[in-house]
Amino acid sequence: MELDDEVCLCFHVSKRKLVQFMRVQKPRRATQLSLCSGAGTGCGWCVKILQRLFDQGQTGDDDRLPEPTSEEHRSGRARYLETRDRSAAPAASPQDDPPTPEDSYGHSRPH
């Protein structure tokens, strides 16, 4: 994911804007990233990436999960919304929980 790619697709918040927000505002919790143009307060798809960005900002640790590409992020959100909408239908069963964003990317932690 590049700096100008949108992390929060609902509110069009770029990674660059979030990084700048963290540098200037120094949020103490990841949830405070929502103060940056509402990031994470729409569908919820980007929340795990917001948490990851926050954690990286706190630790400066670059040993992390690989980030999704912009296209992976967008297509993952489309699947997430589709699954979420389907599971919200009255006929959905409790076993039909939507996948987490990390599952949808197919990335795993490095060993």
Ligand code: FES
């Ligand atoms: S993509 Fe960020 S809340 Fe939907």
